[in-house]
Amino acid sequence: MRYKALQRAGKLLLIGFCCLCLPGCWDMEEINQLAIVNLVGLDKEPESGKYTTYYQVINPGGMATQKSASMKAPVYTYRIEAFTLGDIGDKLHDIIPRRPFFNHYQGLIVTERLAESGMLELINFFEKQPDRRSTIYLFVTDSPLSEIMNTYIPIERLPGRAARSIIELKSKYSGQFGKQARVKDLAENMETFKLTVLPVIRLSELPSEPTTDRFEHFDATHGNFLLSGGTVFKADRMVGKLTDAEMAWYYLLKGEIGILYQTLTIHDQRVEVQMSSPKMHRKLSLVHGQPVLRIELNAKLRLLHNNQDKPLTLQNLDEIERKFKQTAEKKASDFFEKKKQKGWDLLDIEAEIRRSKGKEWAAAKRNKELWKKTKLELSVKGTVSTIGNTINPYWKRGSDGERTH
Numbered sequence: 401m402r403y404k405a406l407q408r409a410g411k412l413l414l415i416g417f418c419c420l421c422l423p424g425c426w427d428m429e430e431i432n433q434l435a436i437v438n439l440v441g442l443d444k445e446p447e448s449g450k451y452t453t454y455y456q457v458i459n460p461g462g463m464a465t466q467k468s469a470s471m472k473a474p475v476y477t478y479r480i481e482a483f484t485l486g487d488i489g490d491k492l493h494d495i496i497p498r499r500p501f502f503n504h505y506q507g508l509i510v511t512e513r514l515a516e517s518g519m520l521e522l523i524n525f526f527e528k529q530p531d532r533r534s535t536i537y538l539f540v541t542d543s544p545l546s547e548i549m550n551t552y553i554p555i556e557r558l559p560g561r562a563a564r565s566i567i568e569l570k571s572k573y574s575g576q577f578g579k580q581a582r583v584k585d586l587a588e589n590m591e592t593f594k595l596t597v598l599p600v601i602r603l604s605e606l607p608s609e610p611t612t613d614r615f616e617h618f619d620a621t622h623g624n625f626l627l628s629g630g631t632v633f634k635a636d637r638m639v640g641k642l643t644d645a646e647m648a649w650y651y652l653l654k655g656e657i658g659i660l661y662q663t664l665t666i667h668d669q670r671v672e673v674q675m676s677s678p679k680m681h682r683k684l685s686l687v688h689g690q691p692v693l694r695i696e697l698n699a700k701l702r703l704l705h706n707n708q709d710k711p712l713t714l715q716n717l718d719e720i721e722r723k724f725k726q727t728a729e730k731k732a733s734d735f736f737e738k739k740k741q742k743g744w745d746l747l748d749i750e751a752e753i754r755r756s757k758g759k760e761w762a763a764a765k766r767n768k769e770l771w772k773k774t775k776l777e778l779s780v781k782g783t784v785s786t787i788g789n790t791i792n793p794y795w796k797r798g799s800d801g802e803r804t805h
Contacts, residue, residue, distance in 0.1 A: 431460065435498035436505075438475055439560030441541075441549040442522070443511040453480045453488050454549035456559060457496065474557040477549050485525045502529075506560030507537045508583065509548060509601060515540050515631060515638035523587045523636060534584040537564055540631045540638065543602040551603060551623055559625070566627055567599055575648040575660040577627060586633060593750040596633040597642065597650065602626050632744055640742065649735040652728070653695065653747055653778075655680035661704075664723045666716075672705040673724055675782055684752050684774075686760050691774040693749060697728075702786040717784050728780040736776050749774050 441454035456475040478495055482488045492500055510519070526532050541548050549559075556562040570577040581598050589596045604626045630642040630650075642650060651657040660675040678699030685692050701724060706712060739746050750771040753764055764770050 433498055434501040435496045436501045438505055438558050439507055439509070439549070439563070440505060441509045441545050442514060443545050444514045444517060446513060446517055448483075450481055450483050451485065451488060452545070453482075454478070454545065455480070455492065455496075455500070456549060457500075458558065473552075475559065479546075479549075485521065502531045503533065505533070505536060506558070506564040507539055509539045509541050509545065509563075511545050512540060512542050512631075512638065515598075515633070517637070519586065519633075519636040520590070523583065523590065526583055527587060534587060535582050537567055537581055538583050538586060538598050539563060539581075539601040540598050541601050547603055548601070548625075551625070553625060563601060563625055566625060570627060572658045575651055575657040576644050577630075577647065578651055578654075578656045580656070586636070589633075590635050593745065593754065594748045595744060595746055597630045597647075597746070598633060599627050600629045600631055600641070602628060632746070634744075640744065646735055646739075649732045650746055652678075652697070653732055653736060655682065655695075655697075660728075662724060662727060664720065664727060666708060666719055666723055667710070669708040670705070671703070671708065671720055671723075673720065673782070673784070674702040674704050675699045675724075675728075676702070678780075678782075684749065684756070686764060687775075689764075691749065691753065691764070691770060692777060693747065693774050694777045694779075696779045696781075698781045699783075700785040701782040703784055721782055721784055724782045725780050728782070729778050732780075733776055733778055736778075740772060740774070743772070745771055 436458045437455050438458050439456040441456075443452045444450070445452075455478045457478065459473055459476055461472055478492070480488055480491045480495065482491055510522070514522075526534055551559060553559045553562045556565060567577055567581065568579065571579050577599055578597075580596075586596045586598070602625075604622070604624050629644055630647050631638045632640045632642060648657070648660055652660060655678075658677060660678075662673055662675070664671045664673065676699065678697040681694075681696040681698075683694045685694070701721065703720070708716070710716065736747070745751075750768075753761065753771060756764075
């Protein structure tokens with residue numbers, strides 16, 4: 401018994417000694433010692449090569465609930481100019497009285513002219529910095545960068561978080577954006593034959609308020625962020641743009657679409673349908689030396705609006721499904737052919753050819769232009785599964801007592 405008691409006492413002494421040797425959190429810093437970066441904007445003058453960088457730093461006092469009538473800015477924007485990306489970091493310490501903290505920033509916005517000149521230097525810089533996350537969203541803007549980085553956003557008061565939330569919501573509830581728009585996505589595609597599509601961010605038509613009076617206005621559209629269309633990157637350079645409508649067909653053919661809205665004309669009447677998360681089957685094969693890409697899409701349709709002046713019957717539903725199939729197949733195929741003529745391999749066909757194995761693909765891999773001869777065989781099947789609370793439209797009585805639509 402005495403031996404066990406001594407053994408327990410020895411263990412307690414050993415644990416106590418080890419605890420005294422623990423260094424604790426020597427690198428801990430209080431939040432009032434950090435400048436937490438929320439959003440970064442970057443531009444480059446093509447003539448001089450000078451970089452202009454904007455850092456939005458969170459103001460904790462502006463984010464807290466205000467008891468007084470005055471409103472404080474939720475972020476402060478710092479503007480820095482330098483001729484190298486490394487010098488930007490040095491100059492940042494000259495103007496910000498706290499240690500810049502990049503671990504939680506939400507996005508990076510670059511100008512069109514920087515995107516067109518090439519992003520290789522920027523991507524390499526990001527990959528070498530341990531505190532600059534490559535999983536952040538990358539945006540291209542055609543609005544003046546200074547206005548973008550000095551805009552007050554309603555509801556979500558942090559502009560970086562607002563931009564991130566918009567793209568994540570649109571990727572889920574619309575067919576115009578996807579989540580593969582991060583710095584790492586561009587970096588991974590640069591060394592392959594894949595193209596990258598990044599979202600375009602701009603300000604809405606009206607100019608934003610330069611003061612916190614922005615938060616006192618009812619009109620939330622006034623000077624707000626707007627995602628519209630996309631930019632196409634080949635390697636590290638922007639080579640063109642896609643419209644909102646084209647973005648929908650791009651994500652449909654990629655199998656990454658969330659929701660597709662389509663307006664059909666049935667018997668000269670308008671019918672609006674919604675397709676959600678189609679199941680996709682894709683296969684690339686060689687037929688007499690020509691690549692043939694077969695894509696099958698199968699999804700359920702929801703009838704959003706039916707303006708037909710006739711009862712909704714099974715035959716009528718078949719007409720809607722058939723019209724949707726014809727419309728989707730034609731528009732998507734036209735989009736594929738149009739972009740193929742521009743030399744844009746948006747469906748990663750060349751990369752798939754190079755991954756394919758077998759004797760039949762050996763000669764195909766030597767022809768770098770073979771992907772441009774690819775024939776698309778698209779099959780879209782949509783079955784109406786939801787028609788709403790009423791089957792037939794409501795009617796009203798005319799002056800003559802007859803029912804009219």
